[in-house]
Amino acid sequence: MHPSAPALRRAAQQLFVDVVRAAVARKGCAVVALSGGSLADALSGLASSTAVDWPRVHLFLADERCVPLDHPDCNASALRAAFLDAAGAPPGTLRALPAAAAAGPPAAAAEAYEAELAALPPSALPRDAEGLPVFDLVLLGLGPDGHTASLFPNRPQLAPSRRAYLPVSDSPKPPAARVTLSLSALNAAACVAFVASSAAKAEVVQRALEVQALPGALPAQSVRPAGELLWLLDAEAASALRSGQWGDRSKWPRSDIPPPPA
Ligand code: 6PG
Numbered sequence: 727m728h729p730s731a732p733a734l735r736r737a738a739q740q741l742f743v744d745v746v747r748a749a750v751a752r753k754g755c756a757v758v759a760l761s762g763g764s765l766a767d768a769l770s771g772l773a774s775s776t777a778v779d780w781p782r783v784h785l786f787l788a789d790e791r792c793v794p795l796d797h798p799d800c801n802a803s804a805l806r807a808a809f810l811d812a813a814g815a816p817p818g819t820l821r822a823l824p825a826a827a828a829a830g831p832p833a834a835a836a837e838a839y840e841a842e843l844a845a846l847p848p849s850a851l852p853r854d855a856e857g858l859p860v861f862d863l864v865l866l867g868l869g870p871d872g873h874t875a876s877l878f879p880n881r882p883q884l885a886p887s888r889r890a891y892l893p894v895s896d897s898p899k900p901p902a903a904r905v906t907l908s909l910s911a912l913n914a915a916a917c918v919a920f921v922a923s924s925a926a927k928a929e930v931v932q933r934a935l936e937v938q939a940l941p942g943a944l945p946a947q948s949v950r951p952a953g954e955l956l957w958l959l960d961a962e963a964a965s966a967l968r969s970g971q972w973g974d975r976s977k978w979p980r981s982d983i984p985p986p987p988a
Pocket of ligand 1: 761764765789790791801868869873874899
């Protein structure tokens with residue numbers, strides 16, 4: 727938990743730098759998936775960072791809207807505007823949805839993006855036993871309904887999948903047409919970090935971390951990666967948590983079902 731939104735942003739940027747540098751040292755490149763929304767702004771400080779070897783970074787979107795690349799809703803364009811262009815990252819650093827598919831049907835866009843990912847050799851992007859890509863880092867946002875990427879509550883995209891990218895045609899968060907990393911792909915990652923800031927996220931953060939939801943009801947709660955899971959929160963977003971009680975059996979599970987006898 728970080729004392730302020732600027733401190734949280736610095737922590738998210740530092741995590742990005744640390745994971746990318748370690749991956750580049752280990753295998754010559756880093757493959758990272760970034761969400762849309764406020765994450766672009768949270769990472770804007772990377773514009774002035776000299777610590778990232780951008781030509782060795784492959785950035786994908788954790789989810790993307792099926793809109794033209796110049797559309798205001800395009801996550802790729804938001805990341806370019808927020809820091810990639812200013813950082814001098816080569817155009818190939820960010821793998822946007824292939825232009826021919828970007829504004830088309832989500833199913834075709836998901837296929838095209840999956841092919842883009844598949845073009846990376848295992849030496850750059852290892853695959854797990856299910857054939858799913860093992861991203862070095864996935865940075866995720868958190869929506870008020872517990873959605874993350876474009877995985878929304880009780881939707882079919884939450885089912886186990888061997889696909890990395892899935893189509894979404896009915897996103898409750900506009901625009902409706904999107905592609906998203908599957909929950910299976912998120913859970914194959916080496917490191918997944920949620921980045922949540924402000925009091926507006928306090929309630930959903932508390933639900934995600936302290937309330938046992940029915941499977942599918944809170945997609946963020948189903949993100950249980952094979953690797954590391956981090957929650958980067960500022961004080962406001964963490965304000966409803968009672969982490970001091972997390973080890974106290976008499977207080978958990980936090981429900982009116984009596985705890986089991988000691
Ligand atoms: C998207 C995002 C989405 C976002 C959450 C949180 O493309 O819409 O990936 O999943 O991360 O809705 O958005 P904020 O961080 O802007 O609140």
